[in-house]
Amino acid sequence: MHSRDMSTNTFLLEPISAADAEHHRVRGGTVHIADSHPGYPCRRCLEDAPVGEELILVSHDPFDHATPYRSASPIFLHRASCDPPEDLATFPVQLTRRRLSVRAFDDAALMTDAAVVDGEDLGAVVDDFLSDGAVTRIHVHNADRGCWAVTITRPPDS
Ligand SMILES: [Zn+2]
Numbered sequence: 645m646h647s648r649d650m651s652t653n654t655f656l657l658e659p660i661s662a663a664d665a666e667h668h669r670v671r672g673g674t675v676h677i678a679d680s681h682p683g684y685p686c687r688r689c690l691e692d693a694p695v696g697e698e699l700i701l702v703s704h705d706p707f708d709h710a711t712p713y714r715s716a717s718p719i720f721l722h723r724a725s726c727d728p729p730e731d732l733a734t735f736p737v738q739l740t741r742r743r744l745s746v747r748a749f750d751d752a753a754l755m756t757d758a759a760v761v762d763g764e765d766l767g768a769v770v771d772d773f774l775s776d777g778a779v780t781r782i783h784v785h786n787a788d789r790g791c792w793a794v795t796i797t798r799p800p801d802s
Contacts, residue, residue, distance in 0.1 A: 655770055655782075657732040658795040660687045660704060665721055673702035675723060682741065685786075687719045687793065689726040690736040698723040706783055706792050711753035717785065717792045739763050739794065743787040748773040751780050760787050770796055 660668075665688045676699050678684040682692035684699050693699055700723050705716040729736060740763040748757040756779055761769050766784070773779050782796040 654799070655733065655774060656797050656799045657690070657729070657735070658781075658797050659690055659728045660706075660719070660721070662688075664704070666725070668702040668704065668721055669700065669723065669725070671702075673700035673721075675700055676720070682738070684720050685738045685742075685791075685793070686722045686726060687791075688721055688728060690729050690738050690794065692738055693720070693722065704792060706795055707753060709753035711749075713747075713749070713753060713755055717790050719791050733799075735763075735766055739766055739784065742793075744793065745785040745787045745790075746770070746773070747783045747785070748776070748779045749781050749783065750778045753781075774798065 676684065678693040678695050678697050678699065681695050684693040686693055686699060699720045701718055701720055703716040704719045705714065707714040742763045743760065744763050744766060745760050746758065746766065746769050747755055750756050756776060757773055759769050770782060773782055784793040784796065785791060786793055
């Protein structure tokens with residue numbers, strides 16, 4: 645299911661947290677039943693829901709800093725609890741098969757760089773952005789509908 649092998653762990657995927665996902669599930673959102681695949685990407689497990697599964701569509705703000713860039717965007721979540729992928733150092737197909745807007749931020753959550761790329765090129769742009777030592781996090785959004793997809797950080801030991 646993964647389309648890119650990483651020989652070194654240069655980044656860490658950070659899906660929506662368990663606490664934030666639970667918050668959205670308790671508060672609720674519009675309920676959708678996946679009627680096609682792919683098309684309903686859950687931002688907790690980073691999988692496209694199989695046809696028939698229930699999701700909620702909610703507004704999620706991935707920032708934890710006050711910053712001019714702070715904004716919420718629409719995301720799907722499985723309606724029932726789900727777990728993040730075990731491997732957080734490999735891009736899931738949910739990302740690699742979509743056109744993505746990739747935005748790099750520094751420690752003050754100010755944008756340092758941005759690009760729109762085909763998902764298969766995500767690794768190259770992440771490597772490029774992380775080569776700037778000032779970059780502490782990268783936000784990935786779907787380029788077409790704007791949904792936040794995942795945050796990418798540096799591994800703790802890097
Ligand atoms: Zn899920």
